[in-house]
Amino acid sequence: MTGRSWLRGLRARLLVAFVLVTVLGAGAAAWSSAGSASRALVATTEQRITETAADRVGAVAPELVYPPDQGALDRLRAAVGGNTLVTYRGMRSAGGSRTGLVTGSLRSAVRDRNRPVTQRITAHGRPWLLVGMPVMITAPDGERTPSGIEVYSVRDLSGVERRIDGLAGSAVATAALALPPAVLLALLAARSVLRPVRELRDTARRLAAGDLDARSPAPGADELGELTATVNEMAESVQSSMDAMRRMQADARRFAADVSHELRTPLSTLTAVMEVLATAADRMEPDDRESAQMAITETRRLVTLVEDLMEVSRFDAGTARLRAEEVDAAGAVRDCLRARGWLDRVELEAPEGAVLRLDRRRLDVMVANLVGNALRHGEPPVRVRVRASRRQVRIEVADSGPGLPGDVLPHVFDRFYKADPARTRTPGSGLGLAIALENARLHGGDLTADTAEGGGARFVLRLPRDLEDL
Structure with missing residues (x-):
């Protein structure tokens, strides 16, 4: 102090x-x-x-x-x-x-x-x-x-x-x-009066730090005693509410993980059937072909949703692990765009030589989610820029659309969040940006969103050059 x-x-x-x-x-x-x-x-x-x-x-x-x-x-x-x-x-x-x-x-x-x-x-x-x-x-x-x-x-x-x-x-x-005795008496009086206040302060700090078992001993039946009892009752209520919330969250996560796991086998079978159906779609009548294409699209979307749910459940359970290797950032970003056929739709500025140590698969997921979000919800041109410093690599994905409104920006990384609930269905799962943020944090980095000066949404991914710096 x-x-x-x-x-x-x-x-x-x-x-x-x-x-x-x-x-x-x-x-x-x-x-x-x-x-x-x-x-x-x-x-x-x-x-x-x-x-x-x-x-x-x-x-x-x-x-x-x-x-x-x-x-x-x-x-x-x-x-x-x-x-x-x-x-x-x-x-x-x-x-x-x-x-x-x-x-x-x-x-x-x-x-x-x-x-x-x-x-x-x-x-x-x-x-x-x-x-x-x-x-x-x-x-x-x-x-x-x-x-x-x-x-x-x-x-x-x-x-x-x-x-x-x-x-x-x-x-x-x-x-x-009279001054020295007055100071001594004042110190004694302040000590006796402020001891319960300090204990309440320490209890409040422990509660703020997450220790919901923190309580203060009641000093007596005066006003401070009543205040202490009220704070203890509040802490008890908060602890009960948090315990109930944790149980509900754990149940929800376990349910999502169990459902996702149980769906993998039937979805694998269904995917195989859809692939066979896709090869035969060209020989079908127009109406049947349209129905088959719709079933194939929705099946693929369901597979993507289940895979994303399983990935989110790993993050929630703390079981997500990194498989680190030396990766050239420019090459990895270019391979991600090429694999999805986006090279001709994206302006890429990625100088060679930006090597960093990370999980290549998770970098591919992060870049794909960011670029896919820009292509679906923004306007062309979509620009991807890779920059490297001594300690980190910065990957920026920006589009030329209207940008992110102020009421949308705080929720852009929320799971299943939709800026416009009435918009038409999109092929995404609604978890892509949340998964990208979790992957960035898993690497010790960060992912931020804002609106660029010239308009358009901008996402900036920052990753450390070496995982040993974490």
Whole structure:
């Protein structure tokens, strides 16, 4: 299996799906936890900074004199810490280089709400927390009123951001750590799921190869078990059907062979009688002579049919044997045409020297069947060409008729096949092309049919030069 086809396989898809679901689930859970922890960390830090600033302001506020002077504002700023801004009307006390980060919106919110207000901003590539709060005056009756003093503190959140980044990195690491177990679990799951599928595949391959005894063990009562049981039932049905078909084919072949064998003796006697009748036909009355000629023709056709049936039965039974000898292809083809009186009806192109080793009698049968078929069903001229290469001899028989229609071509070598069932009776047995194909295969060659470019049916016989090459 190639890498690309493996990636498209069911195993790869199961592995990828399982690993993705596991890793994404672990990553999502870790990321969600990291997010919650990050938000909690920011909120806690913000609350701590705000409370610290409020405590320091509360510790100094009772000592202040209202309205405050500049010294009071400076003491309050020093108590809160660095990067702090304290204002009272037009007075201000600032310490640290980051007090300029205090925004107008924060100052407005402090004045409007009269309570501590926080704001997070990013400046100079770093996160900052701005805390603003008013200093309140508590009356003896407990009433609290704004004093007009406002305290603003700027605190760096870079440390918090680093801790948040660490949490995110932990989430990624958690997802990465989940990958090896996910792959292992995916392999185990895929193995348990795909084992019945592989067994079904192997069973199907064995069935396709002809092993009708192939069966798959049922893995259980799930869907795969039901599928396996269905495949086994199908295989059982196919095996029963094939066994029945083989028995019928064997019976038919045995019947044809037995009938052909039993007919040989009476046909031999009948042939002898017909030969005597043929010699006496010239002395008969016209009507009797016509009847005698018809009987002679039909007897010869019957003899040919029986001989062809016996030949086919030998092929079916696997008892056909070759009697190989050195044969000149051109001479053998020419002798075949001469013996049947076809030399003047066929255009022969056969260069000498194409010697091959084969059964001469079977070559004569093949050429006679091909040429006879062309003469009966094609149109003249009929051409026979012999070509030889280093490893094979090619014999082409073509006629000038309409050729082979597309629906006829797949069946041209079928036994007893007729392209036109309504055509008149011909002297052939309907087995000639089938016998020619069987003889070609017996020699390790092949026989093909098609329609030539210029029209007309064309049969090409290919035979190896030496039977030892088989």
